[in-house]
Amino acid sequence: MRLDKFLKVSRIIKRRTVANEACSGGRVSLNGKVCKPAADVKEGDIMEIRFGNRVGRYEIVMVKETVRKEQAQDMYRVLEEDAQTKAERSEE
Numbered sequence: 001m002r003l004d005k006f007l008k009v010s011r012i013i014k015r016r017t018v019a020n021e022a023c024s025g026g027r028v029s030l031n032g033k034v035c036k037p038a039a040d041v042k043e044g045d046i047m048e049i050r051f052g053n054r055v056g057r058y059e060i061v062m063v064k065e066t067v068r069k070e071q072a073q074d075m076y077r078v079l080e081e082d083a084q085t086k087a088e089r090s091e092e
Contacts, residue, residue, distance in 0.1 A: 001063050003030060003047075004037035009067060010075040012049070012058065022049065046079070056081040 001009075007019035007028070022028050023037040027050045030039055041047070045060045057079040067075065 001041050001065070002037060003028065003035055003039040003041050006041045006060070006063065006075075007049075009064065009072070011069070011072040012056075012076065027051075047076075054082050 004016055004019040004023050007013040007022070008016040013019040013022060020037045023035060023039070026034050028035060029048045030041065030045055032046075032048075041060055041063060043060055043062055047058045047060060049056045049058075058076040058081075059079055060075070061077050062075050064075065
């Protein structure tokens with residue numbers, strides 16, 4: 001699955017265009033390498049997203065084309081995320 005689509009389906013980023021812009025802007029890395037939106041994601045990958053001066057790190061647990069809103073958080077495991085980043089995501 002494409003990185004930008006995973007970000008949208010998992011609801012880490014709510015809109016695919018925003019996910020695409022984040023990837024294109026070099027704010028998303030996969031396994032330590034900055035990736036483009038079309039990068040292939042698979043289970044076990046470690047993803048890092050930079051929100052300004054904050055960083056969120058996630059392990060990809062499962063990759064599915066579609067999931068219900070309630071199950072979206074099961075697609076990843078939070079490794080590191082500060083409280084401010086969590087609050088911003090819950091507001092979207």
